[in-house]
Amino acid sequence: MQFSIPLLLSTLFAAITTAQNVANTPPFTPTIPIEPFRVNIPLAKITEMNTLIRLGKLPPPTYEGTNRSLGISSEWMRQAKDQWANRFSWREFESRVNRILPQYIATVTSNKGDKFKLHYAGIFSEDKNAVPLLLVHGWPGSYMEFMDVVEILRKSTNPSYHIIIPSHIGYGFSSPPPIDRDFTLWEDASLINDLMKGLGFEDTGYIVQAGDIGHWTARMLTHYPGCKGILLNFFVPGNLSEPTPLGDLTNLTPEEIAGLQRSAKFSATGSGYAIQQGTRPSTIAHSLHASPLSLLSWLGEKFLDSMEIQPSIQAVLEFASTYWLTETYATCIWMYRQLFIGPDHGDLWAQMQIQKPFGVAQFPREIANFPRSWMEEYGDLVWFKRHEAGGHWPMVEHPDWLAEDIREFTREVWV
Numbered sequence: 001m002q003f004s005i006p007l008l009l010s011t012l013f014a015a016i017t018t019a020q021n022v023a024n025t026p027p028f029t030p031t032i033p034i035e036p037f038r039v040n041i042p043l044a045k046i047t048e049m050n051t052l053i054r055l056g057k058l059p060p061p062t063y064e065g066t067n068r069s070l071g072i073s074s075e076w077m078r079q080a081k082d083q084w085a086n087r088f089s090w091r092e093f094e095s096r097v098n099r100i101l102p103q104y105i106a107t108v109t110s111n112k113g114d115k116f117k118l119h120y121a122g123i124f125s126e127d128k129n130a131v132p133l134l135l136v137h138g139w140p141g142s143y144m145e146f147m148d149v150v151e152i153l154r155k156s157t158n159p160s161y162h163i164i165i166p167s168h169i170g171y172g173f174s175s176p177p178p179i180d181r182d183f184t185l186w187e188d189a190s191l192i193n194d195l196m197k198g199l200g201f202e203d204t205g206y207i208v209q210a211g212d213i214g215h216w217t218a219r220m221l222t223h224y225p226g227c228k229g230i231l232l233n234f235f236v237p238g239n240l241s242e243p244t245p246l247g248d249l250t251n252l253t254p255e256e257i258a259g260l261q262r263s264a265k266f267s268a269t270g271s272g273y274a275i276q277q278g279t280r281p282s283t284i285a286h287s288l289h290a291s292p293l294s295l296l297s298w299l300g301e302k303f304l305d306s307m308e309i310q311p312s313i314q315a316v317l318e319f320a321s322t323y324w325l326t327e328t329y330a331t332c333i334w335m336y337r338q339l340f341i342g343p344d345h346g347d348l349w350a351q352m353q354i355q356k357p358f359g360v361a362q363f364p365r366e367i368a369n370f371p372r373s374w375m376e377e378y379g380d381l382v383w384f385k386r387h388e389a390g391g392h393w394p395m396v397e398h399p400d401w402l403a404e405d406i407r408e409f410t411r412e413v414w415v
């Protein structure tokens, strides 16, 4: 075998990068069982996905398929199918994820006595005074959505960070929820707090950044002593079963009114998926588990609708492939039952009260935005910023802004 100079250099570089990962030592000795983890999907599964994509059928042309207000576009699906079948490399994506995100599987025991495997990415600083930062994803997100933010924050000093990114129960490489009883966001949040505790971050404290469904997890985490503050890029006040109120708008700014109008539009025309996932989850799970193209249309529509700048087909395929290859669509939609169907929400509303200082970074093309004064009803809002652009996925759309928001918020709440 012959080596060229560039190849030698890149081998050397890879060795240095690996060495950095080896030095990725948590600051405390964990008190829960932890195993290192790398994504390595069996080849047979990747081949099977590709076969199913090739065999999968697309519907005949329809009026609905040409009007983006009526769902995913037929033309986008045609191009995405072609790219997925012929020019998509899962292995390339997988190795990027493994390179950027050192990962682990922890075993945590819920207060109901069940043991769960909780998968997480952990990027530990060598600075002993680094701030523990928990990043929580939503649906249809994944721990991988934070890769760009990690690349920025791992270089941050003053403050530097220990970054922990868990996969919720039912997502990615974490355990599915139990099959003999229902599961709640409150229990999921308590397992995530147990992870932080098990890593030694209860005494130091930790801060949380989250949006989407993760923002409810973050609010619940404020009920634990370890959590010192939460920075949200999405916030929903009140009762999700009720249409967004458009009451007295007299004291609101034009931006706030526009945010409420977007919220009302989302409730009226964009939230069908949530009602389906909340009311007949088993039916939609069987529908989407049968075909990668079915899954792609359901998840893809969400990404395309909720980002301000259209994501590349490649980016959407990475997310869809992750859900397909981990076989987690059916196990991850348990959250919707509790959130989107009333009236029996149990203690949910009490659990959503924010018990620690919080911050909100608002992006104008978010699916739903609410006035600052409404958010202040839920706790101590100590930091607020309204950005000029961006949608529902700032960690993907504007990772540099979100990273800067995290640094500003940290200075506000971390003493």
Ligand SMILES: *[C@@H]1O[C@H](CO)[C@@H](O)[C@H](O)[C@H]1NC(C)=O
Pocket (backbone or CB within 6 Å): 067, 068, 069, 070
């Ligand atoms: C697309 O559908 C929406 C919702 O029904 C409708 O308001 C709009 O006029 C349609 N656009 C076109 C170009 O047909």
Ligand SMILES: *[C@@H]1O[C@H](CO)[C@@H](O)[C@H](O)[C@H]1NC(C)=O
Pocket (backbone or CB within 6 Å): 239, 240, 241, 242, 342, 343, 345, 349
């Ligand atoms: C939420 O709204 C629904 C529908 O209006 C209502 O039946 C339910 O009681 C409300 N729940 C709470 C906790 O306010």
